[in-house]
Amino acid sequence: QLCLEMGRFGATVNLPTIYRVFLRFGSPMFLLQKASRLWQVNYDSGALVATREGKQGARLRIEAFDRPHRAHCLSVLGWSSRAVELTGFKVVSAREEKCRTRGDEACELVLDWK
Secondary structure: OHHHHHHHHHHHHHOOOOOHHHHHHOOHHHHHHHHHHOHHHHOOOOEEEEEEOOOOEEEEEEEOOOOOOHHHHHHHHHHHHHHHHHOOOOEEEEEEEEOHHHOOOOEEEEEEEO
């Protein structure tokens, strides 16, 4: 729970300042796709791939991250959930479906909103 809250805090503090234009003019999917392009700014390895999941949802896939840790995946889930909320939508489901720390090939997070 702490890792989720840390991710949420990061989005709450940073998105309304540095990336406020993405909040004002973008949909949740637009924002998540922009975040995936900024992955390399924050990390030396891996990639975040954001794809649409249904009508109002997204799948975030963390690929080839050198040292995956469950805490990191949960903080990304918290960050992305809060990011969606900051665009004015309500998150109805946010879950981790796969994680490399459990033997999966990539970490996958799924969000649904309304």
